[in-house]
Amino acid sequence: xxxxxxxxxxxxxxxxxxxxxxxxxxxxxxxxxxxxxxxxxxxxxxxxxxxxxxxxxxxxxxxxxxxxxxxxxxxxxxxxxxxxxxxxxxxxxxxxxxxxxxxxxxxxxxxxxxxxxxxxxxxxxxxxxxxxxxxxxxxxxxxxxxxxxxxxxxxxxxxxxxxxxxxxxxxxxxxxxxxxxxxxxxxxxxxxxxxxxxxxxxxxxxxxxxxxxxxxxxxxxxxxxxxxxxxxxxxxxxxxxxxxxxxxxxxxxxxxxxxxxxxxxxxxxxxxxxxxxxxxxxxxxxxxxxxxxxxxxxxxxxxxxxxxxxxxxxxxxxxxxxxxxxxxxxxxxxxxxxxxxxxxxxxxxxxxxxxxxxxxxxxxxxxxxxxxxxxxxxxxxxxxxxxxxxxxxxxxxxxxxxxxxxxxxxxxxxxxxxxxxxxxxxxxxxxxxxxxxxxxxxxxxxxxxxxxxxxxxxxxxxxxxxxxxxxxxxxxxxxxxxxxxxxxxxxxxxxxxxxxxxxxxxxxxxxxxxxxxxxxxxxxxxxxxxxxxxxxxxxxxxxxxxxxxxxxxxxxxxxxxxxxxxxxxxxxxxxxxxxxxxxxxxxxxxxxxxxxxxxxxxxxxxxxxxxxxxxxxxxxxxxxxxxxxxxxxxxxxxxxxxxxxxxxxxxxxxxxxxxxxxxxxxxxxxxxxxxxxxxxxxxxxxxxxxxxxxxxxxxxxxxxxxxxxxxxxxxxxxxxxxxxxxxxxxxxxxxxxxxxxxxxxxxxxxxxxxxxxxxxxxxxxxxxxxxxxxxxxxxxxxxxxxxxxxxxxxxxxxxxxxxxxxxxxxxxxxxxxxxxxxxxxxxxxxxxxxxxxxxxxxxxxxxxxxxxxxxxxxxxxxxxxxxxxxxxxxxxxxxxxxxxxxxxxxxxxxxxxxxxxxxxxxxxxxxxxxxxxxxxxxxxxxx
Numbered sequence: 010x011x012x013x014x015x016x017x018x019x020x021x022x023x024x025x026x027x028x029x030x031x032x033x034x035x036x037x038x039x040x041x042x043x044x045x046x047x048x049x050x051x052x053x054x055x056x057x058x059x060x061x062x063x064x065x066x067x068x069x070x071x072x073x074x075x076x077x078x079x080x081x082x083x084x085x086x087x088x089x090x091x092x093x094x095x096x097x098x099x100x101x102x103x104x105x106x107x108x109x110x111x112x113x114x115x116x117x118x119x120x121x122x123x124x125x126x127x128x129x130x131x132x133x134x135x136x137x138x139x140x141x142x143x144x145x146x147x148x149x150x151x152x153x154x155x156x157x158x159x160x161x162x163x164x165x166x167x168x169x170x171x172x173x174x175x176x177x178x179x180x181x182x183x184x185x186x187x188x189x190x191x192x193x194x195x196x197x198x199x200x201x202x203x204x205x206x207x208x209x210x211x212x213x214x215x216x217x218x219x220x221x222x223x224x225x226x227x228x229x230x231x232x233x234x235x236x237x238x239x240x241x242x243x244x245x246x247x248x249x250x251x252x253x254x255x256x257x258x259x260x261x262x263x264x265x266x267x268x269x270x271x272x273x274x275x276x277x278x279x280x281x282x283x284x285x286x287x288x289x290x291x292x293x294x295x296x297x298x299x300x301x302x303x304x305x306x307x308x309x310x311x312x313x314x315x316x317x318x319x320x321x322x323x324x325x326x327x328x329x330x331x332x333x334x335x336x337x338x339x340x341x342x343x344x345x346x347x348x349x350x351x352x353x354x355x356x357x358x359x360x361x362x363x364x365x366x367x368x369x370x371x372x373x374x375x376x377x378x379x380x381x382x383x384x385x386x387x388x389x390x391x392x393x394x395x396x397x398x399x400x401x402x403x404x405x406x407x408x409x410x411x412x413x414x415x416x417x418x419x420x421x422x423x424x425x426x427x428x429x430x431x432x433x434x435x436x437x438x439x440x441x442x443x444x445x446x447x448x449x450x451x452x453x454x455x456x457x458x459x460x461x462x463x464x465x466x467x468x469x470x471x472x473x474x475x476x477x478x479x480x481x482x483x484x485x486x487x488x489x490x491x492x493x494x495x496x497x498x499x500x501x502x503x504x505x506x507x508x509x510x511x512x513x514x515x516x517x518x519x520x521x522x523x524x525x526x527x528x529x530x531x532x533x534x535x536x537x538x539x540x541x542x543x544x545x546x547x548x549x550x551x552x553x554x555x556x557x558x559x560x561x562x563x564x565x566x567x568x569x570x571x572x573x574x575x576x577x578x579x580x581x582x583x584x585x586x587x588x589x590x591x592x593x594x595x596x597x598x599x600x601x602x603x604x605x606x607x608x609x610x611x612x613x614x615x616x617x618x619x620x621x622x623x624x625x626x627x628x629x630x631x632x633x634x635x636x637x638x639x640x641x642x643x644x645x646x647x648x649x650x651x652x653x654x655x656x657x658x659x660x661x662x663x664x665x666x667x668x669x670x671x672x673x674x675x676x677x678x679x680x681x682x683x684x685x686x687x688x689x690x691x692x693x694x695x696x697x698x699x700x701x702x703x704x705x706x707x708x709x710x711x712x713x714x715x716x717x718x719x720x721x722x723x724x725x726x727x728x729x730x731x732x733x734x735x736x737x738x739x740x741x742x743x744x745x746x747x748x749x750x751x752x753x754x755x756x757x758x759x760x761x762x763x764x765x766x767x768x769x770x771x772x773x774x775x776x777x778x779x780x781x782x783x784x785x786x787x788x789x790x791x792x793x794x795x796x797x798x799x800x801x802x803x804x805x806x807x808x809x810x811x812x813x814x815x816x817x818x819x820x821x822x823x824x825x826x827x828x829x830x831x832x833x834x835x836x837x838x839x840x841x842x843x844x845x846x847x848x849x850x851x852x853x854x855x856x857x858x859x860x861x862x863x864x865x866x867x868x869x870x871x872x873x874x875x876x877x878x879x880x881x882x883x884x885x886x887x888x889x890x891x892x893x894x895x896x897x898x899x900x901x902x903x904x905x906x907x908x909x910x911x912x913x914x915x916x917x918x919x920x921x922x923x924x925x926x927x928x929x930x931x932x933x934x935x936x
Contacts, residue, residue, distance in 0.1 A: 030746055033075040035109030037067050037088055039116070045071025046114065048634040048690065049090040050131035052146075056083040056099065061146040063745060064132040066690030069633055073691055078746040079104055089131040090114055130209075133163070133690060135634050140164075140175070140212040148791050149204045150831060151872060152918070155236060158204035164635070164688040164695055166741060166754065169799065169825065171196070175212050175232050176635055177686035177697025177739065182215050182233040186243075188338040188349050189396070190276070197278065198236060201249070201265045203920075206242040211235040222398075222406050222459040223468050223522065225583065226590045228627050230639045230684065243269050245922030251296055253877075253914025259284055261297050261914065272340040279333040284881070285907055287330065294829060294839035294864050296914060298881055325889060325904035326361025326384070347398040352391075359386045365902040369428075369719070370813045372771050376436065376719050380426030390416035404461040411454040420445040428719045436719045438491045439664060447482040466524035474516040482508040490663040492718040500663040503551040504565070505558035514540035522583075532581035534596075539574040542651065546661070565660055568607040571651040575600050577623060593626035600675070602648055606655040615654050615671045621646040636687040646675040649709055653725045665713070665721040674727050677706040693743045697756075702734035712767040713897075726767065733762035748791035757782040766896050768812075775896055777807035797827040809896070817894050819849035835872075839864040849892040850901065859886040875916040882909040 037049040051073045052064035062084055065075040080103035088096040093114040100107075132146035147161040159165050164176045173180040183195020191197040212234055214227035248266035261282035268275040280287065286297035334353040341348065367378040394412040401407060422443045428436045457472040483505070490500040518536035525531050548565035549558040579596020602617040625643035632638065652659070652669060659667040682701035688694070707727040714722050739756030758781040765774050785799035806818040823845050830838040839862075846857040861884050866877040889906040892899065 030076045030078050031103060032106045033073075033077060033086070033103075033109075034107070035073055036111045037071045037073065037090065038111050038113050039093075040113040041116070043113075045069070046090050046093075047071065048133075048135040049073075049088055049114070050133050051075055051086075051088055052132055053077065053080070053084045053086055053103075056085060061132055062747075064146070065693075066133060066135075068689065068691045076744075076746070077103060087131070088112055088114060089134075091134055091136055093117055135690075138213055140635075142210040142212075144204065144207040144210060150792065150837075151205065152837075152868065152875070153204045154200055155202045155204055155207060156199040158207060159199065159210070159234075161750075162210065163690060163693050163743060166695075166739075173199075173234070174697075175234070176688040176695060177684065177699075178214075178230060178232040180212075180234050181229075181231040184233065184235045186238055186272075186274070186338075187235055188274070188347075189336075189351075191278065191334060191336050191351055195234065197265075201278075202236065202267075203247065206238055206247065207236050208239040208242075209235075209237040211237065218408050218410075218455075219457055219459070219470065219472070222408060222457065223470060223520075224461070224466070225522075226585055226592075226629075228592055228641075230627075230629075230641065230682070238269060242922050243271065245269060245920070247918075247920040247922070249916060249918050251914055251916040253296070253879075253912045255879075255912030256910045257908065259910040259912055261286065261912070263297060266919075272338075272344075274336070274338045276336040277334070278336075281331045283327065283329040284910075284912075285328050287332070294837065294866075295841070295862060295879060296877070296916070298862060298864075298879055298912075325363070326359045327905055327907055328357050328359040330358075331356040345400040347400075348395065349397075350393075350395040352393050355388070355390045357386075357388050360384070361905045363902060363904050365900060367901075368899045369715075370897055370899070371715065371769050372813055373715075373769060375431050375813065376428055376715075377431070377433075378426060378428040378719075380424055382422065382424035385421045387419045388416060389418075390414065406459050408457045408459075409454070411452070413450075413452050415450045416448075418445070418447045418449070420447075435493050436717070437493060437664070440487075440489045442487040444485045445482060447480060449478070449480045451476070451478040453477075464524065466522065466530050468522050470518075470520040472516075472518045472520075474518075476512070476514045478510075478512045480508070480510040482506075482510075484508070488663060492720065495717040495720070497716070497718055497720060502663070504562065505549045505551075506565070506661075507545075507547045507549075509545040510543065512540065512542045514538065522581075528584060528586045530583045530585070532583065533579075534581060534594075535576075535578045537574070537576050540572070542569075542571040544569040544571075544651075563609055566608075567657065567659070569651050569655060570605045572603040573601065573648065579623060588631040589629070591626065591628040594624065596623045597621070598623050598646065600646070600648060602654075604651040604654055606651075606657050608657045613655055613657055615656075617648075617654075619646065619648075619675055621675070621677070633687070635690065638683070638685050640681070640683040642679070642681045644677070644679045646677050648675050649673045649725070653709060664719075665723055668722065668724045670725045673709060673725060674707045676708055679704045693745075695741045696738070697740075698736075698738040700734075700736045702732065704730065704732045706730055708765075710766050712770060714770050728765040728772075731762075731764045733760070735760040748793075750787075750789045750791070752787040753785065755782070755784040764896070768897050771811065773812040773896065774810040775807055775812070776810075777805065779803065779805040793830070793832055795827075795829045797825075799825045807894070812896070817899075819847070819892075819894070821849065822846040835868045837864075837866040837868070837875075839866075847892070849894070850890050855888050855890055858888045859884045861886075873918050875918070877914045877916070878911070879914065880909070880911050881907065885909040 033051075037046045038044065039046055045067070047067055047069045049067040049071070050064060051067065053062040054060060055062060062080065063075060063077050065073050067073045080100075083099065083101050084103065086098045086100060094117045096112055096114055130143040132143050134141040142162050144158060147158060149157050149161060156167065159173065160167055166174045183198050184190070185198050185202070212232055215229050215231040215233045216225070216227045219225070220227060246266070246268045248264070250264045252262045254260050261284055263280040264278060266277045280297070282297060284297065332353065332355040334351060336351045338349040340346070361384045363382045363384070365380045369376040369378060392412070392414045395410065397409040399407045399409070420443070422441065422445070424441045425439075427438045430436060453476045455472065455474050457470065459468060459470045461468045485505050486502060488500070488502040492499060516536060516538040518534060520532060520534045522530055522532040545568050546566055548562040550560040550562050551557075552559045576599045577596055579594045581592060581594045584591045598621045600619040600621070602619070604615045606613040623645055627639070627641045630638040652667070654671055654673055655669040656671050657669065680701075680703040682699070684697065684699035686697045706729065708731045709725055710728055712724050712726050735758070737756060737758040739754060741752065741754035743750065743752040759779070761778045763774070763776050765772060767773070781801065781803040783799065783801035785797070787795065787797040789795040801823045803821040804818070806816065808816045824843065826842045828840040841862045843860045844857070848856065850856045860882060862879070862881055863883055864877060864879045866875050868875050885908070887906050887908065889904040890901070892901050
């Protein structure tokens with residue numbers, strides 16, 4: 010592995026620096042003050058067509074140092090700074106070093122109604138709170154999507170999970186012309202919008218809607234990307250449609266249609282496939298192929314994949330998915346109402362077979378559980394969401410964002426399992442045949458009203474939020490459990506179970522902000538949150554006499570009612586200076602908690618009252634145009650659930666009886682996070698470092714005790730402390746010489762955690778740490794080839810005190826090599842190769858595997874049609890074996906996976922835009 014990486018690295022270096030380069034240097038100053046101008050853009054453009062050849066940015070001293078290779082054609086050297094006139098000088102060739110000395114830029118004081126010569130925008134403009142890239146300055150292939158464009162931008166990184174960062178800050182919001190595009194996460198936009206229609210990529214700090222409307226600074230350390238559409242492309246329609254069919258009856262189809270007319274935007278998307286894909290990764294290489302270079306960006310933390318809350322299955326099994334969605338945005342009544350809305354319908358059917366071996370770690374001796382299950386899950390879901398921003402008058406704005414989702418789920422689950430002791434003596438056996446049908450409805454809304462007063466920084470607000478959900482589940486179950494050692498009676502069930510859950514939550518908040526000094530303001534907030542929850546379970550046994558489920562089972566039926574209210578009042582001190590900003594909020598939470606259970610005709614009531622402080626704040630220090638420090642901290646108490654508190658027996662699981670603990674205390678958590686980021690545009694070098702963690706007091710953990718048949722009784726207890734910390738850094742650098750671009754990056758992630766728990770009522774402690782270094786490279790020869798290898802190593806170690814084992818450790822190697830070739834003309838070849846070795850997988854399961862996907866495409870019919878042949882898992886090596894290690898068990902499992910297939914697809918590209926600006930027009934009238 011080291012040999013491969015070293016060879017690739019040296020190969021890239023040889024290509025990247027094989028030609029002579031020259032240095033262009035100098036200093037940019039303000040003409041009047043003679044002070045240096047930091048982040049002025051220095052660039053060369055071709056005289057023939059104004060194409061940007063190369064560029065750089067001045068440092069904080071105004072110095073620039075740009076390396077270019079031999080230029081044998083006429084170019085213009087330009088120096089640009091926001092608010093200043095552009096400096097320009099022509100060179101017929103560049104064949105030696107050039108030192109300009111000090112260049113003085115004159116402030117642009119052009120008046121209105123003046124004819125101004127129109128020139129191309131510089132590649133990068135750094136404003137006070139916005140980083141702006143000119144899309145036309147960054148070369149991508151003709152059929153590339155926005156994600157491919159983002160990868161060319163300095164300081165922008167996209168990892169193998171699809172997470173986008175800009176100068177180290179994670180991007181959590183992507184807009185198109187200032188508005189969401191099928192959800193604020195923006196993955197549909199980056200994967201499907203063509204790069205050629207983008208004018209500007211604007212990067213700002215992410216603000217909540219409350220911060221945006223009230224004029225507060227962003228408190229988060231995340232970024233928002235706004236994609237602006239070219240003016241001549243903002244009137245017309247464009248889209249793509251793909252259909253493909255392959256071996257083993259694999260198929261895919263997807264459609265994206267967009268209509269733009271000034272402020273109005275209508276988009277329609279749809280998909281249908283059985284290759285474990287959402288269906289909207291319309292890149293030019295692998296389209297929607299699972300395991301391709303872009304597929305993993307859709308995977309959520311819980312293993313499912315989807316967009317805007319619509320779930321399409323999990324990372325196990327094979328899913329057939331169908332989906333259609335509509336997105337609408339506009340501006341009404343002279344921009345006083347700004348609506349945006351989406352509707353989705355989705356259907357997903359997932360089939361999976363699972364085989365699991367679990368070693369249960371107990372102080373009294375380990376047990377071994379083996380199981381096999383077959384699952385079929387069929388989900389239909391609807392989702393409607395809207396955003397309305399209403400400008401009532403010049404000082405008053407209202408924001409309304411309702412969301413309604415409704416789904417039905419039908420699930421068939423059959424399983425067979427056994428548990429034995431270390432001598433392989435059978436303890437119990439369980440066989441299950443379940444059919445579940447559920448209906449789920451959820452409505453959420455947020456209404457926020459902000460009023461600004463005459464004094465700058467003085468404002469008041471009121472907001473109302475609600476969440477209302479209702480879940481109705483019917484379960485038909487045949488569940489037979491046989492106990493072999495303790496003498497417990499066998500548990501034989503043929504039942505029908507009705508579960509009706511209803512939850513309502515409402516929050517009202519009042520806020521007021523008063524400026525104290527020019528840069529300091531004082532705010533007061535009060536909020537009241539109340540919630541009601543009902544969980545009703547009614548179980549009926551099968552009646553052999555009438556052949557129906559009519560015998561009420563009171564042992565497996567119960568009702569839980571929960572009411573809670575929280576009153577919070579806090580004061581907020583905000584600091585807003587040119588380079589330093591921050592916020593400190595200190596308040597009090599008064600919590601009332603009332604829980605009631607009805608079981609076997611007996612009412613159990615637990616009432617709790619708590620008073621806890623609440624503290625949160627952040628601090629941000631801008632050290633330069635792209636250098637900053639950020640810190641965040643918070644303290645919060647969270648209530649236990651009603652099931653954890655109420656002391657009655659829940660017998661629904663024949664192998665695990667659950668009993669609540671009315672003496673539980675709320676969890677108290679203190680969290681902190683700090684980072685430093687710096688991207689030097691003059692050298693195209695970025696560095697990002699971070700440190701964070703949390704300490705939890707009164708952590709709620711489960712306490713499980715097993716009998717001789719491995720039948721469990723579980724309750725909940727508080728432990729005094731648990732903590733975790735993490736830290737890491739990343740470094741990236743890029744070089745560009747002519748058409749050659751070389752990038753490399755490396756970094757590492759470190760984590761440490763201290764935890765406590767109970768197994769068979771005995772307290773244990775665990776201390777774990779991990780390290781995960783990674784390195785990545787990319788070499789691109791414009792319009793010809795891109796090669797991108799990457800490697801990641803992960804090591805985890807855990808030490809235990811008072812536990813059945815002393816320690817666990819494992820390591821994992823992951824190597825990937827992505828190659829794209831645009832040769833010969835109209836041909837696109839893609840290769841994605843991956844190798845994974847996991848020492849954590851037990852013997853009997855495959856520890857390493859290869860995943861290699863190939864694609865060959867041909868553009869024709871004026872590039873409107875793309876024919877493609879793709880092969881998934883060329884080496885037929887894909888597996889889904891994994892090991893999970895927890896303080897109570899070591900679990901090895903294997904699931905159904907997508908097997909090798911070959912697919913042919915055809916993509917049609919539609920573009921019809923309004924009239925473009927006439928050629929030769931080199932000025933605009935500013936009135």
